[in-house]
Amino acid sequence: MSDSAELWQAFKEGDRPAYARIYDLNFARLCHYGYKFTRNTALIEDSIHDLFARMWVSRRKLGEPASVKNYLYKAFRNILLRKLQADGRFDDLDDDYAFRYEPAQDASMVLRENEQALRQKLQFVINGLPARQREIIYLRFYEGMNYEEIADLMAINVNSAYKLLYKALDKLQKVLTLSKTSVIMALVLNFSLLEQKSENIFHQ
């Protein structure tokens, strides 16, 4: 965080390499985050372009965010949602596919039946949730944000963030606790391998 704070400071003073570095560090994750809202990749690119262009123009007026990443996510989310709304195709989030859980395709890895079963359950439960609950699950467990950060990003108050996640977890719990403990245990043993692989992909 101190690294990114230094980068941010340099960027605010007009340092182009620092600005380029912030872009490089965040391009992929912003694309991924944007892809959670829409499949329209041109719109995602436009939003990233707008975000960074505006940032540069108004850099002197920008504050010092606690987390540069969260700042970028929030600004990017606003720009993207506005574009989606302007397109007239989305109300706020698209319930059909925004923040759907889509497991990674591991062609190399032959998943055990029970792993497949858990994935399918997660897909079934999570993708059955309203889009905003899916979003909060994503922010909480994929991005690892705390409630304050989630509330800030989604522009809701912290209590609402708690409630929103609570509702989502309640449904998840019902499905997850139905799984037999033995199945879970078997899964855990496999997970050291699985997690290692996924961390290579998701490491932030």
Next chain:
Amino acid sequence: MPQNIPLTLQALLDDDEFVHAARQPAHHPRPYLAKLREDHPGSEALINEAVVFVATYRHQAVFTHENRRQAVWDRIESTIDSASASRRRVFGFIRIAAALFLFLSVALLFWQYRQTISVETAFGEIRAVELPDHSRITLNGNSSLRYARNWDKTGVREVWIDGEGLFEVKHLNRDTAHITDTQRFIVHAKDIDIEVLGTTFNVRERNGKTNVQLLSGKIRIDDHQAETKAGLTMKPGEAVSYKKKELVKRRFSADPAAAIAWTQKRLAFEDASLGEIIETLENAYGYTVKISDEKLRNERIEGTINVNHVPELIETLESALHLRITLKQKSITITPN
């Protein structure tokens, strides 16, 4: 998280520290998970379940769009470069516009400051002008008066005259020993300046000659000659004539009012030569006068002429000087009878 209380999945997933630990790869040391297992001996399965949930959830399809990273960056750079260029252009334009505006404002102020009000009269026209200080000036025909548009209430009052005018200057000074700028009033004629302290006088500036007839009050003439720096102070009834800054005549008039008879549209002369009368006809009334013998101009009429109209004047001249004068529209021909 409090010890020895049965955990729920909900409570675990609500716990920031748990989520943080569960997001770490399995081969990383995860002391928080070990501590949880220790503190809640019966919850081993639940903890594992929650970890598996997080891990499974995080094992998602990723869209990085890596091949577009450079293209999007190039677009951003071209946008911000053209934005700052156009901003420089706009700022440059604004700077030029501001400088131009400032210059024009100053020029306008200066022009307004220098701007004078000019009153001009046609031949035979008499016009009264009231100055901002309520001084009155009666302007004879074919004359002009100029004064500053922004009449300075705190400075010297100044007017410029060309032709003939009767000045009735508002008297502001009570103590002649201490005259402030505000109380001063200066009439600029062609060759001389007349400084006034509240008075009535006639200025007649024609054909290179300036006559001043003081009727009341006190005026001082400044002919801009170094040796007469103190100037010439006139007494009421006194009349002076200047030609090219030289005092050519100084006398007390028997009838000072004759000098201002023109203000009543009357033609009045006192001991005037024919030349002087011709000048009045030409300058104030716009007549063209032809005279067969130039010497006749020096013929003088003793006493006072005081008539209302030009034909009347012509009659008077004919009988007094034995002349034959013909008047045809605006031209007058004079021949000896």
